[in-house]
Amino acid sequence: MKIDLTDTTASKINKALVQGRRAIGTPAVGMVLTMVVVTDEENAYDSVKAAEQASHEHPSRTLVVIKRHARTSRDRTQSRLDAEVRVGADAGTGETVVLRTHGEVSDHADSVVLPLLLPDAPVVVWWPVDAPEVPAEDPLGALAQRRITDMYAVQAPLAALESRARSYAPGDTDLAWTRLTPWRSMLAAALDQARLRITAAAVESEADNPSAELLARWLEARLHVPVDRVETTGPVVTGVRLGTESGEIVIDRPEGPLATLSLPGQPPRTLALKVRATSELIAEELRRLDADEMYAVALRGEGTEETLSHV
Known part of the structure; x- marks a missing residue:
């Protein structure tokens, strides 16, 4: 089941999640963590697919943050949050919320994500591309127990490796290491x-x-x-x-x-x-x-x- 929300808020998204669970007859939530995926439009499809496949082993609420960068000064003043809520077969074994942030909302994505985190559950943030230089100090990264990056996604992976070494904090990891x-x-x-x-x-x-x-x-x-x-x-x-x-x-x-x-x-x-x-x-x-x-x-x-x- 999919529910599209335009110019919405975190409160309305939470209500849509409850509505979706009731509609498919599964009001009880058995998810074990919140997975936050921070990506761009180009890589969103593959990232969501990978997260939803992983949810078959780890039922989770997946929050996909896609920041729509402003192209004009008018765009920068038009703050808006659009969302796509997926439950049931459309979301692996958990729930998926695709969040598209516009304007100033993109600079404060953590304030959008925070009300949507599962209560008393671990948080994992994954950057498939464009990871911050210091993941632990990123506003979204600061919400998480684990922060996942991927040096294969950058143009100069060995330079990124040295940057990761300088900025490492407990909870950081990289898929280049997982592959080993x-x-x-x-x-x-x-x-x-x-x-x-x-x-x-x-x-x-x-x-x-x-x-x-x-x-x-x-x-x-x-x-x-x-x-x-x-x-x-x-x-x-x-x-x-x-x-x-x-x-x-x-x-x-x-x-x-x-x-x-x-x-x-x-x-x-x-x-x-x-x-x-x-x-x-x-x-x-x-x-x-x-x-x-x-x-x-x-x-x-x-x-x-x-x-x-x-x-």
């Missing part, structure tokens, strides 16, 4: 099985790949060895090589959903290592709402005394 979860799990399992001392390491990827840089920094921090960055044609991260006195531990994924794992003295094995959809990445991030300490370690390249098996 299968790699980190596989590396931890391989080292646990091989039980060999690592003397050198290399990460292979396409140029300027933020996930590869985070993976290299994580390995440097955890293994206390220098990690070479090796440029390949991609796509994304294509391989990791860990040197030992008995030979190399290698995970190689030049293309496709399969990788080859090679351990010294053992035959190669084929393992699944696909590139995951954005909805899967978001769903993973919603499974934990505490600070991601390993992301901070990788972002800053800080060494720890823990073993690599703790991914």
Whole structure:
């Protein structure tokens, strides 16, 4: 069910949500969090689709904020809020409210979002594109326990990585890091099985790949060895090589959903290592709402005394 509201208010949107739930016969709300998606018109469709797919695992109220930038001085003086309320099959397993802000309302989107947050529930803010330089200090980011950005969406991802490192606050994370979860799990399992001392390491990827840089920094921090960055044609991260006195531990994924794992003295094995959809990445991030300490370690390249098996 969809309800369109023009030149509306947060109070009217809340009433429309209640009306929609009653109309489809589900007055009870079983949602576990509020997901705020801050995007532009161009990326709104894909972002909403990913959030709604993730809601099948984490029922949530999704608030999509689309700021319509003023083109003329007249536009800047015309403050208006339009909304599209979706419930039932049109909103995954929760509720979706698409908010389009015009004029001065765009500068105070937090005042629109605040009355629409689920009471006593965690808040997650995701910027698919155009993330603020300091997410924790952004008015919308300040409302959230977790703040999700994506360095793949910027023109200079490695420069963005350095900016994220300088501005990091507990609760920040990035989908460039989330994409590495299968790699980190596989590396931890391989080292646990091989039980060999690592003397050198290399990460292979396409140029300027933020996930590869985070993976290299994580390995440097955890293994206390220098990690070479090796440029390949991609796509994304294509391989990791860990040197030992008995030979190399290698995970190689030049293309496709399969990788080859090679351990010294053992035959190669084929393992699944696909590139995951954005909805899967978001769903993973919603499974934990505490600070991601390993992301901070990788972002800053800080060494720890823990073993690599703790991914």
